[in-house]
Structure formats: C-alpha cells, structure tokens
Amino acid sequence: MGDSAVDGRGWEEYFAFDEPYANQGDAIERAIEAGEARGYLAMEGPCGTGKTMAALTAGAQLLDAGHYERIVVVTPVKQQLQQFVTDLRAMNAGLDEPLNGISLVGKRDLCPYGREDIFPDDSSVHDRCEDLRENTARLVEAEGDGTDHAPASAAVEAELGDDEQWWDPQIASDLAAAARPDARDQQRLGEGTLGTAGADSPYRPSQPAAPESIADGDDPPLYCPFEADWYARNTGSPIDFGVGEHNVVTAEEYLPASVEYGTCPHRAMSVLLEAADVVIGNYNHLFDPQTRPLLASILDEDTFVVVDEAHRLEERVRDLLSDRVGRQTLTQARNDLNFLLQRARQTDDHRQQVEEVLAAREVPLAAVEQAQQLYDDVLDWLDDRVRTYLDGEFEGWRTDPDQLPQRDHEIPLRDPETVEPDALTEWAEREGYDGGLWRSLPKIGAAVEEAIDTLGLSRTPVCAAVGTIAGQWWERDHAGFLREIELEHAPADERHVDADYEVAYTAGLLCYNCMPSTALRNVFDDLGGGVLMSATLEPLDVFQHVSGLSFLRDGGPDRDPRFVTAATYGLTFPADNRASYLVDCRPFTARNRGDPETMRPLGEAWNPTRDEYAHALRSLARSPGNVLVAMPNYREAAWAGAYLDDAVDKPVLVDESSSNDATNRLKQRFYDGPGKVLVTSARGTLTEGVDYDGEKLSTCAVVGIPLVNIGSPRVRGVKRAYGDAFGDDVAFEYALTVPAVRRARQAIGRVIRGAEEVGVRAFVGRRYCPEARHSVYEFLPENERAEFTQLTPEFLADQLDRFWEQA
Template sequence: MSDPAPSESAADPDQRTVPRAGLDAAWRDLFPFDPYPQQVDGVERAREVMDDGGYLLLEGACGTGKTLIALVAGLQAIRDGAGERVFAVTPVKQQLKQFVTEVRTLNRGREEPFAGLVLVGKGDLLPYARTGAFPGDGGVHDASSRMREMTAKLVSRESTLSLDVAPDALDGRIEVCGDESCDRLSYSEGRCPEHRGERDEEAPWYDPLRAEALCELVESLDGPRLKTAGESAPYPADPPHTRDVLDVYDGGDLPAGQAGYFDPFYARFFADEGWVGFGFERGEAHVLDADAVVAAAVDRGVCPHESMAALMPEADVLVGNYNHAFDPKTRRLTREKAGVLDDGTLLVVDEAHMLEERVRDLLSETLSLHALRTAHRDVTLAREYLSGTGGAPGSDPETHRRHARKALSDFSGVDERDLEVAQSFLEWLADAIDGEVSTYLREEYGDWQRRFREGSLPEADHELPLRDPEAVETDRLTAAAREAFADDVWRRMRDVGAAVAAVHDDDGQTDRTPVCDAVGTLLWRWGTADHARYFREVELEYSEKALEDTTLPDWASAYNADLVLFNCIPQEPLARVFDELAGGVVMSATLEPFDVYRQVSGLALLAEDGRDGGDEDGADAGDDDRVPRRVETARYGLGFPEANRASWVLDVPPFTYRNRGDPVVEYDGMTRTRRAYASALVRLARGHGNTLLCLPSYREAEWAVEYLREHVSKPVLRDRSSDSSETDAMLARFFQGDDTHRVLVTSARGTVTEGVDYRGQRLHCAAVVGVPYANTATPRMQAVMNAYGRTFSEEGRETGFETAVQVPAVRKSRQAFGRVLRGYDEVGVRVLLDRRYLAGTPRSVNDLLGEREREEFSAVSPDMLDLALERFWGRQRQA
C-alpha cells in the first residue's frame, strides 16, 4: 500500500478554536472545549483510519493536543463499533498523568462517564510491598511469587493442609469428608482429597471455602492492622505465616515446603471467586489510578493487583506503559489473563519516537550464569528421579521415578538420552562463558585478581561481543557448540527444558520451582534467531561480593555474567503486536522522516505486502491471505502566530569530540570550538526569562553548569541522571512562580527534555548544543548500525548510521527545543547551536528536521546573537 503524503493542517493559524456548536461531527459532545482546527482535522483523520482497522502516524508540535485527538477519536470509534476499548501506552510518567487528566476532563459532567483504569506494576499495588513488609531478601517479584505460591497451596482443592478451623465455622458451610473412616474437613467438596477420586475438571483449582476460612483466620490474628492508601485492612500489618493458620502445634511440625508466609489479600480474591466488590465509581471522575485501586481493595481485604486485572476488560480506557503492550512477559499476562490485547483494542502509542529504542531493550533477552547453573541442576535432578536414585532424605525414590517417567511420556520427542545431552551441553556452555570472561579480563587488565584484591580494578561494566559487530557471521559460542554437539542442540533445548520442568512440576514430593523451561526457550532462541538482526554477547556487570560456592569461577567475586541476545532491529516483533490489534494512533511531536519511522516501527510490513511480521524465531512468515493494513500519516506544525517565536541555528563549528576537546572550565585552556560555545551559552543564559540548555551528554552538562555559575547571575540548576523524585524537586525549583528567572542545564538525551510540560511562563528559551548522537563505539551500537544498514539500504537511506543514529538524535533535538512553545499566547526562542543543522554544510542533518522547521530556522552568526535576542524580546515588549 502506498504512503500518501502527510496532511498538514491548513487551518488559519490565527483562528484559535472552532466553536463546538458549529461542528457537524458525531464526537463533538466528547470534546471538553472548543477544539483547535488541527484537533478537528486530527480526530476526523484518526477516525477514518480506525474505521478501516488501520494506524495513523501523527506528528503534532507541542501544543497540538495530540492526547485529546487520540482519546476522542478512539472513544468515538468505540461508539461506532470499531473497537471495544482504547489502550494508551507511554514511556513517560508525566504523559501517563496527562492521559489520566484528560480522561477525567472528558468524564466531568457526563451522565455515563467512560471507565478509566491506570495499569501499574506489583510494587505499586501489593499492600505488603507498599508498606515494606515483604519477608526475606529479593525484590518484589520474587517475594510476591513465594507468598502467592504458598497461598495457592493453602487454598487449593487438592491441599491436604488442615486449617485451624472448626466444622461449624463459616455458618456451617464447611463440609466434612463423606468417607465413613475419615473425619477430615473437605470444605466445599463432599470428600477430602484422599478419598475424592477423580477431580472434577470443570471445577476451579481453588476451593473458595478454604480461601474464605483462611482469610477469617488471618482476620482473627492479633496485632496492628495494615494501613496504606488511607485505608486500614482487615489483616495484620505483618504478613501471616502458615504456622498461624494450620492445625499444627508449631512451625516445626509443618511438612517440608509447606511452611512460609502467604498473602491473605490474594486468598480473598479466590474466596470471592474473582468478584472485586468495587467499581470505577471509586476513582476520581470514574478513573481508577493506583491509589484508588489500592484504597478500594485494601478496604475489602482483596488483592489490588488481581482487582486491577479483573477490572481491565470492563474499562473503556486503559493507560499504561510500553511494557504492557510490547514486553513479551507483561504482554502475555495482559493479553491472556485480562484478555484486553486483541482485535477489540485500539492502541494509542504516545511519545512514539522512543518506541524503537525502548522496545529494542524489552525484546532483548538475557541468561545469567546463575540461571544456567540452576537449569543444569534441574536436569541433573530429573535424571536422578528417572533412574530411581534421586530425592531428598526420607523421600521415596520409586515414587520420584514413577512421577518422572509419567511426565516424560507426555513428550514424544524427548527421551532420557536427550536429558543426558542437555546436561552435558549446559556444563559445556558454563565452561565456555568462563573461558570468554577469563580471556577478556586477562587481556584487559592483566593480573586482574591482584588489582581486585588491591581495590584498583575499575568498577565498570563490559560488553564482550561474540562476533564482529560490523559483520554478519555466526557467533563463537554457536559455532563451537556445533563442533562439540549435534547441529540441532540449541533447538532441542526448548523441548528438553519443557520436559524437565514437567518432571519437577508433576513430582509430588518436592517444592522445587524449575527454571529449565525458560532457559531452554532462550537457548533455542539463541541458536535459531537471525544473526544480522540479533547480536550475541556476554555482559559483565561489576558486583563485588563474597563467594561461598567454590565451584564458581574466581571472577564471580567481582562480576555477574549474562549471555545477551540483543535485538538490533525490532520491526518484526512490533509488526506482530500492531497486527493483533484493532488499529490506532502512533503519535509524537517528532516522527519525521516518516519513511524511516514506518520501516523501523514495523508498520510498513503491515501496509505493504501482507506479512505478519515473522514467526517467533525471527524468520519471515508470509501470510498471503492477510489483508494489508491501512497506515497513513498526518503532520501538524505549530498552530501559533509565528511572530511569537524566533528560531535560529547558530553558525558555530560542529560540537564533536574531536573539535571541542576536554571539558575544561578555564577559558584559556579551551579549544577554539569550546570557547565559541561557552560564549554563546553565557549570552543565552543571560537573556530574558527562564532558559533550558540541552547539552549532548550529562558530562558536557556538568561542564556548562560549572562555567555558567561563574559568569551568569541567574541561578543555574543542574539536571542529572537521577530518580524521579529528585528530578521533580529540581523542576519545581525551576518552575517557581517568582520574579527570579533561572537556567536549567541538562542532557538532550535526558528525561526533562521529553514529556515535561513547560507551559505558560515556565520557559522562554530552549537551546540544543550539538547533535546528541548515541555512543557509536559500543559493540551493540555498531551491530545496530550494521543491521539497519543492511535492512534499509533499499529505502533511500545510505547508511545504518543515518537511520539508527542520526534520525533518533535529531528527534531528541526537536523534542528539546519543542518544550518552549506550548500555547497560542506563549512567546519564546528556539536555538540550535551547531552549523550541522544548516543545509549544505558538511555532515548536515538539516533534512532530518521537520519540513516547517527547515523553513523557519535561520542562520545567526555568534557575534549577532546578542543583537538578535535583544531585537526579538524588544518587539515582544512593544506588542
């Protein structure tokens, strides 16, 4: 399908809004105020594309109102039957909040408000995680998994654990085993598990009466109650333990693997059989955010995370981050558990210029040496079970053997010989990683052990490429494995891993959670994924620690090692995601060049030839029966008066590493190029109002801060790579509504140049120093450029450097200077400091700017910058 020219808003820029009363549009009652002309056009275009199940690539300058365009178009599409829900995803927390604000604005005054739900992770929802009461070491995921597994054992229909309740509890609803020789409680069943016979496959795996009895036991425990989100739970502040609820004298009487902490909130969800007990009315303007979900769920004693999942299918608008739509693990839960990522879902991708970079990381896979060794242990134990020689002291080896052989018989393509080969292969692979790391450390540091003991070993991480990143060839591990084993050893690991996992899962005498299934799948991917699109390496993370395991390599005391299967170009996985959904809007202030974006996002695969984006191992899989999807583009420039802005390119030498030299603060010690930039930054910082200066890196930003504080009277604030709370505090200082103007210095590749709202008088000048290229010296980036060069060489782009590095860098610049003008009456200056932004200069990036930007930005010489600033602000004072 051809790519039509992007539409440009043809509305009169001096026409501020279009009266809703005069709109002949079905969606006009959805809009909360009179829309801008470009918003009217944008909604109509998005609706038209959504009706055809397509995607609209929408580039709109800051202030266009892209969020409202997408939401109103999507909600009208739901009305018209073109979808069931809108799912908006963004990688920027500020933008997530903006979506929530807009949905609430749309809902206010409506008799039938739209149901909105914000999706967040377990750490923000699980009550014991929020209060810091999770027991043991490890993160939220590990702790919650352990507690949930124990909860599942307590509420399972097949559980033989006796809760400390009387038969007349729960108003006499608890059953006693119907077998004449047994007086055990059977809860909602007629007989206990020992006398039940065949399990009813239609009944759920859990017993709601067991779960209800468990919750009542926990409610009766002494101690202060858990409090979070302004609500008090019916359960204790500390997680309960099985010894608190089982009919045993003390914890020592509990069977192995059946003693531990559990989650009563999770149990209550099963006691109520998935009934949440609250709805969207508990959220402000019918939108449930994390605090609202937690408050409502904690008040009832039900799990907030499970409540969120249960409410997802009922929501009209879902708001989340990229993980919910594109991360394979999170997506699987969103799609399969909640059932909301399907052909009824209209997707809105916000800040879409980040999609390629963020998803590349999400779709890359890692395998730690620890996981590899654990998988080896899984296989070893499975082989012992199969031989009748395995099991913990006191267990019955014959029972292990019987369970193992039964489980293995379900895998027709896997036998005991395959397990033996897999065990040897995992041993070989661990030794191969050891060899790679040991060789690298010797070559890099010589006697690295001595340096480590002395404390002189740099605390740095390292990439160990397993092939030339600028070539397409088989990596060393894959090639060596083919010599040591059969050619299909990597492929076989997926089947073996699944079979071994089944052996452990079906064994009735152990509580082991195997990792071999996941490890086997990753090794299968490693051996089958395309070598041009996937780059293989060993990643070393510095992590000093004491080692108790003498079987580990000596370098493990200083480093963690991971195998990394890095996804260089994620267009095909993205195409699969887009193709599963009903259509939508992919939007940003910076998507141009559209031809590049269509390719790297995978949308061109949907539009051009009907491919489905390939199969799971990265190979292309054509689908001649699939109808190509409609993919169109729309572009809206600044719809504000041009007289309110000045746009300049400062004609100074390129701010490259070679030109600028070291970041010295003494003027006499600077290179000529750095002097030119230092002088220009001082002039900009001394100018009118609040000034945002965006350097190509945080290191250069540090230099600018130090220099400006010596030469500028305004307060100079420094942004650095930090957590969100520190960044928010810094921005609050910059936005203070007093008479003092400030300078904020940051990296153009940082967080405050994207998704932050500098509305009104918050910002008067935004300047970008240099072209903020990513570091191209790393093996991964070299592999990415190589993959892009090979994939897009026929798309009119000469090199992988242009597609993979230059285009994203210029988008970063456009995002940064786009902060300054957000509304019709706002006034500001946009400056690009580097002559490479001019047309016709060596290594020019001018053609990568937006079309309107190429027209508006004019060259200014350094000696004329003061005069240009004075004249512009003088005109504004006279207006």
C-alpha cells in the same frame, strides 16, 4: 449501532471542551478515518495540539459506531498516563453513558504484603506473589476433580477458561476467614490487621500458613488470603467502576477498596480491565512478552490502540525484546538442576520420586544431567572469555583490580557488521551441545521447578526462566539479534565472588534485539487499528518503516495491505512569543573539539571549535530566566558547565548520570529562585518528558547532534540490521541520525508549553544548517524549518537582546 461512524453520534458529543484547538478537530477526523478503515494514523503534533483528547474522542466515536469494543492506550511516561486519565474523566463528565476506564499499574505496586515489606528480602515481590498464588490454588482445588491444576496462575486459567470451575469457593472462603484475627489474637499478640495505601484489610499482618483442617502434613504451606478471597468470589471483583471519579478507576481507588474488601487488588484490576471500555497502561502491557498476558484476552481486532510518545517506540521495544541473563542467575539455574540431581542420588526412593514427577513432563533424568553440565560449562566459558578480554584491555588487572575502569563494557560474540553465528553457539556445537538440547532447556527448567515444588523442597528456582532465554539464544536469527557479553560495573566484596573479575564487574549474556520493526508489525497487525502519536515523529516516512507500519501498508505474500496514513501539525502558539535559531558553528565532532578533559576553560589547550561554541553558549546563557543547555554527553556537559560558571553571573548547575532522586533534587533547585543555567546531556532524563511550564524555562540550546556511541558493538549491530532491512544507503540515517534529531527536537520542545509563554530555541552546530556537509536540516519538519533563522555566533547576542526587549 450502525456500520459507519457517521451512523453514530458526532464526535463533538464526546469532545470534553467548548472548542477544539487549531488542528485538533482535523486530528480527530483523521483518526476516525483510520479507525473506520481498520488502519493506522501516524501523527506528529507539538504541545498545544491536544493529542490526548483527540485520540480519546476519535476512539469513543468509533466505539459508539460499533467499529471497536474497546480502546487500549499505552504510554511510557507516567505524566502522560495521568493526562489520559484526566482527559477521559473530563470526557465522561459530559456523557449520560460514560465510558468505563481503568489505569493499570504493576503487581509490585498492588501487593499488600510486598508494599509493607512482609515478604523475605531474598525474593522479588513478583516471584513471591506467584509462589503464593500457586499454593493458594492447590489449597482451594475441588476434591474429586481428578486433575492436577498446580501450578495455577495464568497457565491453568488460560487452559481451562471460565467455564470449568476447578476450585471450591467454600474452601477459598475458609482460607480467607482463617487469616482474620479474632479478639484473642489481638489481645495476645497486640497486633491489628495488615494495612496499606491508607486502608485496613481484614487479615493479620503476618503471612498466614494453611490451617490443619485444609492442609495435610507437618509443614503447611503459606498462602495468600487476598487470593483466596478472589476464588471465594468465583474470580469476581467486589468493586466496580463507580469507585472512580466519572467511572475511571486508578490504583488510588481500586487498591484501597480491594484491601478493605480483603480481595487481591491485582486480581480486581484484572477483572475490571476485562469489562473496561478504555484501558490505560504502559508500553510493557502491549509489547513486553512477560507483561502482555495480562491484556492478552482484549488485544484483538476489536481493539483500537493509542500509542503515545511513539518516537520512543523503537528504543523501548528493543529493550523489552532483548534478553539478558546474569552470571549469578545462570549459576543459580545450574544449581537448581544440581539440587534436584543430588536429591535423586540420595536414595532409590528419592530417585523414583524425582523421575516420576519429571516423567509427567516427558523429561528424563538424563536430560537434567545434560542441561546441568551445559550450564556448568557455559559458566567456565563465560569466565574465560571475560578474563581474555580484560587481559587484552587492561594488563595487570588480575593483581591490581583497582585499575579497572568504572564503566560498563560490551564484548561482542561476533563481528557486529557481519551476519554469522556467535562464539558461544559455535563453541557449544564443537562441544556437542546441539540445538536439540538448547531447544529443550525451557521444558527441562519447567519440569525441574515443578519437581522441586511438588516434592516440597525448600528452594526458589529460576531454571525455567533461564531455560527460556537459553532456548531463544539458540533459536533467534543472527541478522536481527546481536549476542554479546555485558560487563556492568558493580563492585563486590572479594569474599563473595566466584570469579576474580567480579570484584569490579557483573557479567551477563545479552541477546540484543537490533530490529524491533518485525515484532511491532505483528503486534499492530493483530489489532483493529489505532493512532501512533508524538510531538516528534518526523520524518514520518522513516517512522512508518521502523515502526512496522509500512509493512502493513504495503502488504505482502501472506497479508493484505492495511490502511496507513500520516499527519503533521505545527506549533499553534503565537509565533511572536518565540525566537528560533540555527547557530552556524563548525561541527561539534570529536575530531574538531578535542578531548574535554584537556580543553578546560581559559586553558592553554583551547581550540577554535570550542571558542565558537563558548561564544554561543555564553550569549544564550545570559538570556533572562532559566536556561537549559543540552550537550551531546555528560563529559561535554561538565566542560560547558565549568566554562559557563566563569562566564556568566547566574548560578550554573551541572547534571550528571545519577539516581532519579538526585535528578529530581537538581531539577527543583533549577526551578527555585532567580534564573539559573542547567547543563545536561541531550540523552539524559531532563530533556525529554519534563514539562517546564510557566516560567520554569525561557531558553533551551542543543549543542551538536546527540548521537549514541557509534563505535559501540551494539550500535554497529543495529546499523547492520537496518541496512539489511531498509538498505545500506539509509541505514545510518534510520538507525542513528533520525533518533538523535528527535532527541534534539524533544529538548527544544521543553521551552514553549502554553500560549502565553515566551522563549528561545537554538540548535547550535553547522549540521543543523541547510547545505552543510552531513546536514540534518531535512529531518526537521517543513513547518519547523521555516521558523529558524540561521546566524553565526557573533550575531547571536544582539539578536537575543532584540528579542527579549520586544517580548
């Protein structure tokens, strides 16, 4: 291979189609340029740009030239994940040497026992799977090794590596064989084998316990024969990329194939991804500290990364890097420690056993006692704090809990706009629970879990995970993280609650990440280069700041500058097929519009602002075909839906915050039959990531700027953090306005999805217009601004009629 991409084959050889779209070739070459420079391209390209194929083509060319060893693609949208699979298969169909590709899914989707509900209801699939992995590892451990490898899983494998085989493949093979039913079993029990995903495994459907020939004692542990088979194969996979169409394997192939071979599908996936040229996953695989270890071995300077739907990066990564521990989980961690302490207090022998296991982790029994007391006191502190808050907000709730509102609450533990220690940390210091104890909680929790497991005690502990979160609570800074109590509305039976407020709410401690750009910068700095792309990234200078790319570009005292470039492409579909309007209504602010509950249609409390918007919405809703109206929130959607139900002849559907199943049913009703109006929140799930192709949507109107609740302590904390990082003068824009405009642009982007489609796009509200006070016009891309015509509501109906007559 040569040192430059031009020394390899041209990118046209990897491009799957006869001719690139307009701008697609330029996008490929810009991505190659960034990759050759070991840098990043931030790219905005609307539907029709061909971003997926462009990124894959550029990545394939860079691999061919020897710049990288692999491509890692991450996207938060399942539909887009499938698009990458489809495009990679199309690319491979024309290659003599196809790229090996794999699409990743989570452990819950792959575990045969979990998929078939074999596990008990009181544990998650992930936790149960990890327990079985550890049991299996102990059972297959080679005799005479002299090393205690349990618990196995990621920790042991990372420590030992592939060169030190500590397990006995024959024992593993015997365990797998022991789980297979013989003819007598089938005749006596009347059962066949465990099946899932349309495939039959070689094992009994019940969870097996280790045979006496392998496990000593009266209570042999349960184990996983699929895991044992993986060890028997010396941690290899019995399937390869050939099982997938054009060398791209997905769970539809490697799950049933692994089940039939009797090996762990998740392990098979892990083996395949190590050898893959292209790995396709979701954001968690790259940014979530809990999931990232699956890919850790391939995330390095030889990796070219493609981040799809990158406008979601801040929000998604902020959630992934925020930690919450619920009151019930905190109680369980406290009880884990108390459980072990009670064991130690039973007899001198038990105390000695406990102390010996803890000593191996350099944790004295006194440290467990101190941690247990801390958790106990934190629970009391949490309950007092919640009750004090509810007393101040809802007088009399203790005697009448039904008056508590059915919504979530945030209780900040410091002034969100001031960088200072939180109330829990200050309380802990006053009580003598210093940083040394908090920092030791992860170690104490891990030692207690190991003791419970080693001593064969019947308990599924959580104290290690809680200890990690507690340690981070103390260690994390107060500028980038906001600590608060979160009350989630989740009514419970009074007979099953520990605290009186739990009849209405579930409380939790939340350490909220206000500033994800530092973590993003570190992730991107560890990789070779890549492309971050979306249909709505503008303004690109803002995106580069909040995504951490500007830190890479500018370098710093401890890092060299990295190459970072940007590109924006316009919509390439015929301009005559779309009409785009900025409807100049007075700003749709809470002050102007009043409370929607008292502004019902045709009522006496009607006001001038709502009159203007009613006029505009009525005109837009009467457009032919399906019309989507995106309001700032669900309360306003209810108002607009009620008004339009009286004002237009079409059926009007009103979305509300609900389950995915309910939303999908509503969406299907919208698609079926003649034209309808669907009213929703611009911050809901129907305005982003939904492909209204063909005739599913003809008009979309976004009303107002869909800002999040700017009074929320969490949002105020984000604004403060952005002010510290980027300057107070741009904090509101970076943290709130730009993401809201991207939301609005995502919504109107649902209309035109193909070259033959015809439709109307409308931003309704004065703040979208140039020269308006607090205008967001500058946050629209330059090529997009040129397409929009500004008008007032009274002229809208005639303009719409004229457009549809000519369409």
